[in-house]
Amino acid sequence: MPKFTVTSAIDILVVAILVYQLLLIIRGRRAVHILLGLGILGLIYVVAIWARLELLRTILATLAPYTAIALIVIFQSELRRMLARLGRRPFLGVTQLERRELTQEILLAIAHLSQKRIGALIVLENKLGLRTFVESGVTLDAAISRDLLCSIFHTGGALHDGAVIIQGDRITAAAWFLPLTTNPALITELGTRHRAALGITEESDCMAVVVSEETGKISIAAFSEIELDVSLERVEDLLTGRLERRDMRTSPQAQHGSPVVRESTFDRP
Secondary structure, three states, X not given: OOOOOXXXXXXXXXXXXXXXXXXXXXXXXXXXXXXXXXXXXXHHHHHHHHOOOHHHHHHHHHXXXXXXXXXHHHOHHHHHHHHHHHHOOHHHOOOHHHHHHHHHHHHHHHHXXXXXXXXXXXXXXXXXXXXXXXXXXXEEEEEOOHHHHHHHHOOOOOOOOOEEEEEOOEEEEEEEOOOOOOOHHHOXXXXXXXXHHHHHHHHOOOEEEEEOOOOOOEEEXXXXXXXXXXXXXXHHHHHHOOOOXXXXXXXXXXXXXXXXXXXXXXXXX
């Protein structure tokens, strides 16, 4: 037996990761059945050698050199998908390009919901996890898309009540009920969605985007503060993290020192 070294461990780990990525890609696809068929052919070849079935062994041995080319043709879509997955640098998280694409999907959904005056509450996780609250909702684990977000909040749908939580590049849960803010000064001034958005930002460092069902106006809550009636450009700035900690006066309430909209210190690094 060769000596087990650190290089050997790295070699095994890299191969295991590649095999695992391949299994994730082909899971639930017809490629699984093709691989099973190839495995059966390999088993038949071993049996042919053991039983001295020369004709069968010769046929399979003749076809074997063309197996690599056949695999490339058969699995071309799966191979492209695997290379694309590796190119997205999965170990380093969501890339800047992907983040911009996801932000655009969220902004398109918010714009549609605002225009149609459909109430919505979208919570984006930051550094502190929200697993405790996620367990109270319906698990989705779906890719972020405008159509999905609009479908979730569509009036009359099974999941339109409650909030949607976004963790990284996935919609983790829907129909998620949040703790309401305990600030007594805001109980009579804000609706349930706005109070829920403030409540979750009091418990975590997440950001919550609210669309009013009555007016279609957009609000943003973070760090136990809320901005009312903000523009899509403002939402995009916060989602992409271009703003630094600074004073803001984006509404008449802020200019008059309202406890609802204060001089904010939003910071999304």
